[in-house]
Amino acid sequence: MPKAVQLSAYGGIEQLNLVDVPKPQPKAGEVVVRVVAAGTNPGEISIREGRLKDVFSMDFPFGQGADFSGRIDSVGAGVAEFAAGDEVLGWSEERSAQAEYVVSNPSRLISKPPALDWFRAGSLFVVASTAVGAVHAVALRPGDVVAISNAAGGVGSLAVQLARRTGARVIGIASEAGEKFLRSVGVEHVAHGDGLAERLRALAPKGIDAFLDLFGGGYVELALALGVAPERIDTIMDFAAAEKHGVKTDGSSAAASRETLAFIANLIAWGEMVMPLAAVYPLAQFKDAYAELARRKAHGKIVLAVDAPVSQPLHPG
Numbered sequence: 027m028p029k030a031v032q033l034s035a036y037g038g039i040e041q042l043n044l045v046d047v048p049k050p051q052p053k054a055g056e057v058v059v060r061v062v063a064a065g066t067n068p069g070e071i072s073i074r075e076g077r078l079k080d081v082f083s084m085d086f087p088f089g090q091g092a093d094f095s096g097r098i099d100s101v102g103a104g105v106a107e108f109a110a111g112d113e114v115l116g117w118s119e120e121r122s123a124q125a126e127y128v129v130s131n132p133s134r135l136i137s138k139p140p141a142l143d144w145f146r147a148g149s150l151f152v153v154a155s156t157a158v159g160a161v162h163a164v165a166l167r168p169g170d171v172v173a174i175s176n177a178a179g180g181v182g183s184l185a186v187q188l189a190r191r192t193g194a195r196v197i198g199i200a201s202e203a204g205e206k207f208l209r210s211v212g213v214e215h216v217a218h219g220d221g222l223a224e225r226l227r228a229l230a231p232k233g234i235d236a237f238l239d240l241f242g243g244g245y246v247e248l249a250l251a252l253g254v255a256p257e258r259i260d261t262i263m264d265f266a267a268a269e270k271h272g273v274k275t276d277g278s279s280a281a282a283s284r285e286t287l288a289f290i291a292n293l294i295a296w297g298e299m300v301m302p303l304a305a306v307y308p309l310a311q312f313k314d315a316y317a318e319l320a321r322r323k324a325h326g327k328i329v330l331a332v333d334a335p336v337s338q339p340l341h342p343g
Contacts (some may be wrong), residue, residue, distance in 0.1 A: 030125030031312050032087040036076035039313050039320075042090065050129045052102035057130055059114060061332040063148025064123045064309075065093030066319050067180070073121065089122030095138060095148035096128070096333070105132055113138040115291065117151040117282075124312060124330055136288045139295035144334050146294060146301045149180075149327040152278055153301075154290035156262055157184035159280035161192070163260040164236035168193030171230045173249070176241035177213065178204025178302075180327045181262065184290065185238055186213045187299045194236075197229055199245075204325050207302060223248060239264060241322075246273055302326030 027046035035041050052058045070090055072078045095115040098108050108114065116135035118128055138147050160181070166172055172189050176182045177198030189196045190212050198208040198215050199222065205215040216225050226234065235258060237249035242263030249259045250271060259273040268275045293299040304324035307315040309332045319328050 028126040029309065030122065030127075031090045031309075033074055033090060034087050036074065036079070038075075039316050041074065042313060042316065044310060044312065045087075047125070050127050052100050052105075052129060054103040055105060055131065056102040057105055057108055057132055057135070058099045058101075059094065059096040059116075059128050059130055059135075060099040061094050061096040061123065061126055061128055061148070062144045062334045063095050063306075064091045064125075064330045064332055065149025065152065066124075066315050066328045066330065067092065067152045068319060068322070069152070070121075071316070071320060084121070089118075089120065089125060091123035091125075091330075092117045092119075092121060093149050093151045094118065094123035094128055094332075095144050095150075099127060107132050108135065113140075115142075115147040115150060116284075116287070124309070124332075126309075126332055133284065136284050136291065139291055142291055142295040145303055145306055145329045145331070146327070147291065148332075149303075149329045150291060150294075150301070151282075151287055153180045153184055153327065155278040155281045155283070155286050156181045157188055158286050158290065159276045159278060159282075160238050160240070160260045160262055161185055161188045162281065163274045163276035164238065164258045166192040166194040166236060170194040170235040171197065171233070172236040172238065173197045173199060173216075173226060173230075173234050173252075174238040174240060175199045175218070175245045177215075178207050178325045179240060179322075180304075180324070182238075182240045183207065183302050183326055184299065185240065187211050189238075195230075197226065197234075201323070203323075207325060211300065223251060226252060246271060249273075304328050306331050 030047045098112040114135045178200040196213045198213040208215045237254045237259045239245035239261035246267035256273045262277040304326040306329045
């Protein structure tokens, strides 16, 4: 029987299991995709631990994962846009992408650009829509100075490049391990940690115009202390600070669409943007992937290979 990652109860990684499930059959207006690769995202940890149960209310057991790439296995009545064998990427609103088969509405799929590899395609939707939503929220203009935390992470690595495309000067806050990547895409690196405010003031003595918080843990307060206006601060992590200070929280939901996915997929496919992979794990090692994700030190995306050999190094950089 096909395999799927399922959550049996709220809690730690031990509540996740790879279980046998019936092969899904498409209803009218649906397709079934044979998954090649599926992404992991920090939000899955929050869902698993029950912190988002008011947003994602589901009965146990339920699946995990939003992003996927694969080939159309079967189509339901009335579906004309896709046919069996078509290569696609997209997302699951049911959080069920980390599985050998996933049911999808065609409105959540796009054709996979031939030049885009399966692993990047399978982990793209959440980071693409989040990065686009966050960058759009702070209304960058040519000549602006924007600081971005967690700048070498999955969302950050795309957000810094999108910010650069607006003509803004981009300062990426990241560990020393992320410096090489950030400089390769034209972003100024600054190390996080003690003394960050002073380092940012030294880099931008005339002030910082906008701030993207992609990590949480006090960056909203830092941005305000640096004089950034609340309407030009966006956080995708610190919702308590956003409510307290009136800053924005635009992310994936603000930009979730096929158009956003196609836009970013084609930029990556044609080499106009780069998307680093931190690690690729076979589906059977999904718990190792989640353990690495929880450390929050990954440079790029952590991906599950479902129907694809892990022919590249586990940590390709």
